[in-house]
Amino acid sequence: RKDHRGGGARQSLGRGPVPRGAQSCRRRSPHGGRCPSAELELVLSDAESRRRVEHKTEEGKKEKYFLFYDGETVSGRVILTLKHPNKRLEHQGIKVEFIGQIELYYDRGNHHEFVSLVKDLARPGEFTQSQTFDFEFTHVEKPYESYTGQNVKLRYFLRATVSRRLNDVVKEMDIVVHTLSTYPELNSSIKMEVGIEDCLHIEFEYNKSKYHLKDVIVGKIYFLLVRIKIKHMEIDIIKRETTGTGPNVYHENDTIAKYEIMDGAPVRGESIPIRLFLAGYELTPTMRDINKKFSVRYYLNLVLIDEEERRYFKQQEVVLWRKGDIVRKSMSHQAAIASQRFEGTSSHTEAKTPSQTAENNSRQ
Amino acid sequence: MSEAAVADTRRLNAKPQDLTDAYGPPSNFLEIDIFNPQTVGMGRARYTSYELRMRTNLPIFKLKESCVRRRYSDFEWLKNELERDSKIVVPPLPGKALKRQLPFRGDEGIFEESFIEERRQGLEQFINKIAGHPLAQNERCLHMFLQEETIDRNYVPGKLFLS
Numbered sequence: 001r002k003d004h005r006g007g008g009a010r011q012s013l014g015r016g017p018v019p020r021g022a023q024s025c026r027r028r029s030p031h032g033g034r035c036p037s038a039e040l041e042l043v044l045s046d047a048e049s050r051r052r053v054e055h056k057t058e059e060g061k062k063e064k065y066f067l068f069y070d071g072e073t074v075s076g077r078v079i080l081t082l083k084h085p086n087k088r089l090e091h092q093g094i095k096v097e098f099i100g101q102i103e104l105y106y107d108r109g110n111h112h113e114f115v116s117l118v119k120d121l122a123r124p125g126e127f128t129q130s131q132t133f134d135f136e137f138t139h140v141e142k143p144y145e146s147y148t149g150q151n152v153k154l155r156y157f158l159r160a161t162v163s164r165r166l167n168d169v170v171k172e173m174d175i176v177v178h179t180l181s182t183y184p185e186l187n188s189s190i191k192m193e194v195g196i197e198d199c200l201h202i203e204f205e206y207n208k209s210k211y212h213l214k215d216v217i218v219g220k221i222y223f224l225l226v227r228i229k230i231k232h233m234e235i236d237i238i239k240r241e242t243t244g245t246g247p248n249v250y251h252e253n254d255t256i257a258k259y260e261i262m263d264g265a266p267v268r269g270e271s272i273p274i275r276l277f278l279a280g281y282e283l284t285p286t287m288r289d290i291n292k293k294f295s296v297r298y299y300l301n302l303v304l305i306d307e308e309e310r311r312y313f314k315q316q317e318v319v320l321w322r323k324g325d326i327v328r329k330s331m332s333h334q335a336a337i338a339s340q341r342f343e344g345t346s347s348h349t350e351a352k353t354p355s356q357t358a359e360n361n362s363r364q
Numbered sequence: 365m366s367e368a369a370v371a372d373t374r375r376l377n378a379k380p381q382d383l384t385d386a387y388g389p390p391s392n393f394l395e396i397d398i399f400n401p402q403t404v405g406m407g408r409a410r411y412t413s414y415e416l417r418m419r420t421n422l423p424i425f426k427l428k429e430s431c432v433r434r435r436y437s438d439f440e441w442l443k444n445e446l447e448r449d450s451k452i453v454v455p456p457l458p459g460k461a462l463k464r465q466l467p468f469r470g471d472e473g474i475f476e477e478s479f480i481e482e483r484r485q486g487l488e489q490f491i492n493k494i495a496g497h498p499l500a501q502n503e504r505c506l507h508m509f510l511q512e513e514t515i516d517r518n519y520v521p522g523k524l525f526l527s
Contacts, residue, residue, distance in 0.1 A: 307496070
C-alpha cells in the first residue's frame, strides 16, 4: 500500500538487503564511493518518553528499539549535516519513508512491503548549510508484530534518503511493533485421553487453550494405565516457524523449553501437577499466516521416557497472545490473592482473571 | 477495570488415588534373568545354552512365569525376526566372537568362563530391553522365544494383540 503525501508521485527504488542495527547508514554507489559529504540522522519527536524494548537481531544479538503500537503516529525529524560547511551539496530530492516489510531469508532479493508511506521533504536543489526537516506519519497502520526468526523477518523502519546523481545518502532506523490482544472471550481448557492400547493410558489437562506471554500453564497428567516402566516425564515448548506456500512449505521446529514435571515411576490413579511459568522463556505471540507469507505457532509437547530411553509423546497446540501492561494494584491486594492459593477458599472468583471484563490497555 | 496481577496457579482438581492402586504391585512388572550357563555337546557340536527365566504381570504374556533354555543363535534368530517384521530399532547383541572360534588359541575360546559371563550379561540386557518394548510385545516371535520350550523355526510370523 503506497501513500504519497505532499510532492508528486514517487516510486521508491528497489533496494537490496540492508545492514542490521537500530540505525544504519548506507552509501549507495555503483563505484563503491567513499564517505559522502553529508550525514543524515533520524530522531523521533518523543524519543525521551517513548518506551524501548529488546529485540533479537538476525545474528542473535539483543538490541533496544523504540516500541510502537498499531495506529500510533510516527513523527520526528531528519537532520541533514554537511561535513564541509563551505561546500555546496547538490541533490535530487530528500524524502523519508515508513516501511513495514517481510523478508524471507531464502529469497532476499524480494522484500514484501505491506506498509509503505513516503513524505517528500525537499525538492531537488542544493544546500549550503545543515538543515532539519520535520515529518509526521499520522495514525500509521501496523497490522503485524515485528518478528525476527530462523527463516523470515518482519520489520518496520524509517528510511531517510538524499537522492544524488552518483551516491544516495541513506539512513534507516528500525522500530519494533507489538500487537496487543485482550483476554479471549472463549478460553476453554484442553482435556484429552491418549495412549497406546493396553500399554499406557493417560489423561492430560491444561487449564487454558490460549495463554498470554506472562501467563502460567496449570495442568495435570492423570495415569489410567501404566504397563511400561516410566523413568521421567517432561513438558517441552516447541516453536514452529512455517515459511513458503503450497509445495514449498518449510517448517522449522525449535524447542524453546524443556521442563521436567515428574521423576520416577507412576502407577495407576496418580495425578502429576503442571505449573509452567511462561515469562521465563523467549516467546512471541502466535502468528497465523502473516500476509500469507509465514506463521509462528507454539506447541506443548508432553514427553514420557521409559527405563530404556524410549520416548512417548503427545503434542498439543496452544495459542500465545500479548497482553498490554496494566496498572499494578496495591501489594496487599496481590498478597491476598496469592494467599488464596493455599486456602481452598470460598472467595474463588477473586483470584480468577479470565472471567473479569477485559481492561483497557494503557496505550494511546 | 484491571484484573489481578497475580495469576491463579492453584492445582487443578484431581481424583484421589485408590489405595489398592497406590500400594498394590505395579502393572508394569517384567523381569527376565539369564543365568546358569551350561556347555553341552562334543567337538564341533559343542555349544553353551543359558537359562532364561521370565516373571511378569503384563496381560499380553500368556504365562506369568516361564523358564526356557536358549543359546546365542536363538537370540540371533529373534533379532532377525524383529528387524524384518517390526518397525523397531533392535538393540545390538553382544559380539559373535568369531576370533574366539579360531583354532590354536591358548584359552577355551568361546567356552572361556569370563567370556560366557560377559555374553550372559549382554544377552540379559538385550532381552530386557526388547521385552519391554510395546511394539515388540505384539510379535509372535518374541512370545515363542520367551515362553515356549523350543523355537519352531518354521513358525508363521505374525502379530499378537490383547483381545
